[in-house]
Amino acid sequence: MEHIPILRMGSFLLITVQVDMHDRLALQLQDDLTERIVQHGSHGVLIDISALEVVDSFIGRMLGNIASMSRVLDAQTVVVGMRPAVAITLVELGMSLPGIRTALTVERGMEILRGDVENSMQELEAEEPERAADGSSEV
Amino acid sequence: MEVLKSDSLPIRTSEDMVSVRTSVRKFATELRFGIVDQTKIVTAASEIARNTLDYGRGGDLRMEALSNGTKRGLRLIFTDRGPGIRDIERALTDGFTSGNGMGLGLGGTRRLMDEFEIASKVNEGTTVTITKWSR
Numbered sequence: 116m117e118h119i120p121i122l123r124m125g126s127f128l129l130i131t132v133q134v135d136m137h138d139r140l141a142l143q144l145q146d147d148l149t150e151r152i153v154q155h156g157s158h159g160v161l162i163d164i165s166a167l168e169v170v171d172s173f174i175g176r177m178l179g180n181i182a183s184m185s186r187v188l189d190a191q192t193v194v195v196g197m198r199p200a201v202a203i204t205l206v207e208l209g210m211s212l213p214g215i216r217t218a219l220t221v222e223r224g225m226e227i228l229r230g231d232v233e234n235s236m237q238e239l240e241a242e243e244p245e246r247a248a249d250g251s252s253e254v
Numbered sequence: 255m256e257v258l259k260s261d262s263l264p265i266r267t268s269e270d271m272v273s274v275r276t277s278v279r280k281f282a283t284e285l286r287f288g289i290v291d292q293t294k295i296v297t298a299a300s301e302i303a304r305n306t307l308d309y310g311r312g313g314d315l316r317m318e319a320l321s322n323g324t325k326r327g328l329r330l331i332f333t334d335r336g337p338g339i340r341d342i343e344r345a346l347t348d349g350f351t352s353g354n355g356m357g358l359g360l361g362g363t364r365r366l367m368d369e370f371e372i373a374s375k376v377n378e379g380t381t382v383t384i385t386k387w388s389r
Contacts, residue, residue: 200292
């Protein structure tokens with residue numbers, strides 16, 4: 116069975132799609148990815164599509180599914196490297212990829228993911244003192 | 255109108271769709287379409303090929319490189335012997351789907367190409383013909 120490789124880098128997962136995916140391969144990627152998010156407790160997914168010459172409605176829908184599934188599993192998804200011709204075609208096709216965050220380069224995509232993780236860390240830290248205060252007042 | 259070159263491909267499996275995209279891209283490149291038009295043509299071909307496979311139970315694609323004297327064109331003819339489409343107008347509306355898609359296939363494809371024709375007979379099959387001309 117063919118698979119698209121998924122690389123793990125700290126709390127993120129990286130995917131570089133380098134082949135023209137047939138439909139089953141795209142669906143397999145969805146399954147593999149959700150499994151890996153849970154297995155590693157990943158907080159971010161970066162999908163590089165710079166090698167893709169075509170993104171049709173099926174692949175567009177798959178990217179949207181991946182973003183939604185990841186969100187439910189507490190991970191953010193960023194799609195990077197879309198070719199200009201692909202962007203023009205997708206919009207004319209009627210697919211503007213709602214709900215999918217995009218960045219032009221892998222570097223920018225990683226910045227977005229890191230920013231997300233830092234923000235959620237800060238939110239957690241901000242909540243901590245309150246919990247501590249509640250705890251002490253009960254004693 | 256002159257047919258400069260033609261070729262046919264089967265559309266029976268999801269792997270065949272990869273061959274469809276590759277072959278259509280090759281024709282479009284040979285006809286010297288720009289990168290944006292190439293991408294639109296290949297994407298349109300992919301959308302219709304999926305319909306042929308999913309709703310038409312498979313079929314064939316005929317590709318024709320055309321010349322009308324001043325312009326070059328690429329015509330793609332998708333034929334299946336599936337159940338046919340009962341209400342073509344409705345099938346062309348964005349958002350209409352009888353399967354598990356988003357219903358962008360036919361309407362969206364029409365926007366990507368210059369010419370779009372669909373002929374269908376219930377219980378006999380469907381033929382979709384799409385054409386793009388060089389600018």
